[in-house]
Amino acid sequence: MTNEALQNIITTWIPELEFSEAESQFLNITVKPEQLHELMLQLKNNNETKFDYLFCLSGVDWGTDLGVVYHLESTDYRHTIVVKVKTADRENPTFDSVCDIWKTAEFHEREVFDFFGIKFNNHPNLKRLFLTEDWSGFPLRKDYVDEINMIVK
Amino acid sequence: MEPIVVNNNFKSEEYFINMGPQHPATHGVLRLLLTIDGEIIKKVEPDLGYIHRSIEKMCERDSYQQIVHLTDRMDYLSSNINNEAVCLAIENALQLEVPERVKVIRTIIGELTRIASHTLWWGVMGMDVGAFTTFFYGFRDREMINDIFEETCGARLTMNYNMPGGLMFDIHPNFIKRTKEFVAHFKTKLPEYDALLTNNIIFQHRTKGVGILTKEDAISFGASGPVGRASGYSCDVRVHHPYSALDKVKFKEAMRTTGDTFARYEVRIEEMWESLSIIEQLIDNIPEGDYKVATNAVIKLPKGEFYQRVETARGELGVYIISTGTKNAHRVKFRSPGFSNLSLLNHISVGSKIGDLVAIMATLDLVIPDIDR
Numbered sequence: 001m002t003n004e005a006l007q008n009i010i011t012t013w014i015p016e017l018e019f020s021e022a023e024s025q026f027l028n029i030t031v032k033p034e035q036l037h038e039l040m041l042q043l044k045n046n047n048e049t050k051f052d053y054l055f056c057l058s059g060v061d062w063g064t065d066l067g068v069v070y071h072l073e074s075t076d077y078r079h080t081i082v083v084k085v086k087t088a089d090r091e092n093p094t095f096d097s098v099c100d101i102w103k104t105a106e107f108h109e110r111e112v113f114d115f116f117g118i119k120f121n122n123h124p125n126l127k128r129l130f131l132t133e134d135w136s137g138f139p140l141r142k143d144y145v146d147e148i149n150m151i152v153k
Numbered sequence: 154m155e156p157i158v159v160n161n162n163f164k165s166e167e168y169f170i171n172m173g174p175q176h177p178a179t180h181g182v183l184r185l186l187l188t189i190d191g192e193i194i195k196k197v198e199p200d201l202g203y204i205h206r207s208i209e210k211m212c213e214r215d216s217y218q219q220i221v222h223l224t225d226r227m228d229y230l231s232s233n234i235n236n237e238a239v240c241l242a243i244e245n246a247l248q249l250e251v252p253e254r255v256k257v258i259r260t261i262i263g264e265l266t267r268i269a270s271h272t273l274w275w276g277v278m279g280m281d282v283g284a285f286t287t288f289f290y291g292f293r294d295r296e297m298i299n300d301i302f303e304e305t306c307g308a309r310l311t312m313n314y315n316m317p318g319g320l321m322f323d324i325h326p327n328f329i330k331r332t333k334e335f336v337a338h339f340k341t342k343l344p345e346y347d348a349l350l351t352n353n354i355i356f357q358h359r360t361k362g363v364g365i366l367t368k369e370d371a372i373s374f375g376a377s378g379p380v381g382r383a384s385g386y387s388c389d390v391r392v393h394h395p396y397s398a399l400d401k402v403k404f405k406e407a408m409r410t411t412g413d414t415f416a417r418y419e420v421r422i423e424e425m426w427e428s429l430s431i432i433e434q435l436i437d438n439i440p441e442g443d444y445k446v447a448t449n450a451v452i453k454l455p456k457g458e459f460y461q462r463v464e465t466a467r468g469e470l471g472v473y474i475i476s477t478g479t480k481n482a483h484r485v486k487f488r489s490p491g492f493s494n495l496s497l498l499n500h501i502s503v504g505s506k507i508g509d510l511v512a513i514m515a516t517l518d519l520v521i522p523d524i525d526r
Contacts, residue, residue, distance in 0.1 A: 053372050054375060078393060129201055
């Protein structure tokens with residue numbers, strides 16, 4: 001399915017989404033945190049979109065905003081889409097978990113929690129994955145400082 | 154008649170046991186926390202991070218040329234393919250068209266890397282389930298590929314042969330001859346692999362029907378590479394999103410439908426045959442031309458987001474670069490195949506025995522630095 005056709009279908013579910021194809025090879029959707037889970041469930045379950053393969057889930061620190069980027073593909077139709085969700089709350093960033101939709105998200109969300117401190121509601125086992133439990137701070141955030149172990153150019 | 158009451162004097166009790174972080178069957182520093190009842194596995198919880206180097210954070214600090222060198226140290230058995238992935242992402246971002254010669258050489262070396270990785274896997278797979286000879290057979294054949302690599306670029310494992318814009322050097326004059334020698338040699342040796350291990354009845358009993366992964370679960374867990382394809386899930390990036398010279402060659406995507414340990418084993422054996430076929434199709438037709446195009450000494454990617462998918466020996470590797478237009482990346486994410494494949498370990502091994510877990514882990518073919526990026 002073309003990006004345009006995808007956009008037309010998805011707009012009928014949730015009207016106030018932001019679509020963009022600039023500066024990226026995929027169709028990008030930016031969604032509000034409270035609508036994330038609803039959109040994701042539709043993307044997976046709708047027969048015309050069927051995005052059943054979450055091939056990448058990345059945490060991103062845009063400087064002011066923290067967020068998560070989901071790369072989705074349909075193994076039937078082979079179309080791809082990118083969903084982005086952002087929040088300006090750096091103290092307590094929280095999104096809904098999608099690991100009830102794609103099981104791979106369970107590990108990926110733990111990784112994002114570990115390095116960005118982004119919490120996921122309804123995650124079955126949200127704790128640090130790589131770092132130790134007593135580690136302070138979230139290393140992949142842009143404002144993370146570790147004077148001993150980091151070489152800053 | 155009264156029902157017979159079986160008085161079971163043996164109480165069932167669950168307990169924890171550590172496997173790793175230095176266990177021979179874990180192929181690196183992976184620690185598994187097993188909950189077991191007798192010898193039956195109730196839960197497998199991986200404990201990661203023993204060799205995490207935060208390559209993604211280092212990528213934000215280093216220049217784009219330097220990033221390529223870091224990727225060797227993720228999945229070191231697919232080092233050349235990792236390098237290629239980053240180079241392709243950077244070249245796509247710069248809209249740089251590399252010469253045909255570069256594409257063909259990259260594909261040949263990529264397939265040689267895949268065979269080298271699979272021969273090592275085959276050797277240690279046999280050893281994990283108690284067949285010691287396979288290790289020597291596998292390493293004997295892998296040595297020939299490593300010698301070709303050494304002659305080509307000076308390194309045997311972490312190659313750094315790719316760079317944005319092409320290759321570091323042209324191929325060695327002996328490259329074509331030695332690659333052909335290897336292909337001819339390996340074609341006589343692969344049937345020996347089958348005779349020694351595949352057809353071994355003890356091996357088949359250890360692997361058939363063990364660790365079954367359904368197609369739906371494979372997709373949901375984000376399985377890729379031989380792990381996904383053994384469950385009947387067509388997930389070869391080389392087929393669906395061809396890169397370099399892979400659109401010019403014909404090959405069959407190795408697939409099985411049973412999804413058990415033996416199916417994953419068979420897929421990898423078949424993949425080695427297909428890789429040989431790809432090399433044969435290209436080795437006589439390497440186009441003449443330059444082995445690189447010039448790039449600026451300081452590479453600045455345009456503002457935007459770039460994603461490149463490649464098929465390493467383990468599955469789908471994704472390189473996601475967010476650029477703000479400066480000489481450093483704002484964010485680099487590596488979607489590693491081993492990370493997703495590890496996440497399904499608990500799902501497929503619950504209910505089986507500890508010995509089965511070793512066989513299952515062997516066919517997931519985990520490389521720990523790929524998971525602990």
